[in-house]
Amino acid sequence: MALKVELKPNERIIIGNVVLRNADARIRFFIEGHAPILREKDILTAETADSPAKKIYLSVQLMYLDQDTARYHETYFELVRDFLAAAPSALPLVADINNLILSGDLYKALKAAKKLADYEAELISNALRG
Template identity: 25%
Template sequence: MSTLKISLKANEKVYVNGAVIKTDRKVTLEFLNNVQFLLENHVLQAEQACTPLRQLYFTVQIMLITPDSADDARKLFNQLLPKLLVSFTNERIRAGLKHVEELVANGQVYDALKEIRALYPAEDEIMAQNTKTAREAPIAEMAGEQA
């Protein structure tokens, strides 16, 4: 059996199987069996879920850190995922979302969160491009009116 060690700083939190653990000093935890956990710096706050992938991440995160709400979160996940697959044309994101779907179906919620985080740069690039296009559109329209 393999073990997993994580080191935490003083006052850092870790979410383990739905429990929030806060340390008062630097500590190393060793998990001797399978455990679902999330480090504090990977926890997304509700107000940070401002893009489609971050909303999906927040939904999957609920499955991990709030087991009592996991069924509701899974239902929401099953509603969100097909919409995202239709909305995104980027093949890297689409492939990643399909992998996330498999991971969640197999109970590998932590790995699904890692996969979603890995998709953030591609989503950020798309969002930046869309913002740039939206800013340039009025200028192009005005230039067309003056011509």
């Protein structure tokens, strides 16, 4: 079964290790086969990974796109250790990400890492309020 993708004008998508950028018109295409896929709204870069949780997300994103978790383990676990030292209440979220990585479900791990970034933003917002 093919995956149907619609891109807005100038929207980007990563398929495998290739970045595709749409031209100036909306487009629909179908992807047949298996490759890691990320839409532009889910892509972080080194420049946009501007918080500890976003850096964890970026690490998981690289694992997902490369399909090579071992290559990023050292960086990932260092980031996680530092994050948990600052926010121990995030342990259940981090445990979920870890379990998904270990089970090889990197796309779901990426979604769980997004929840961690959302949680971090919530913690920061609460701290700024009082």
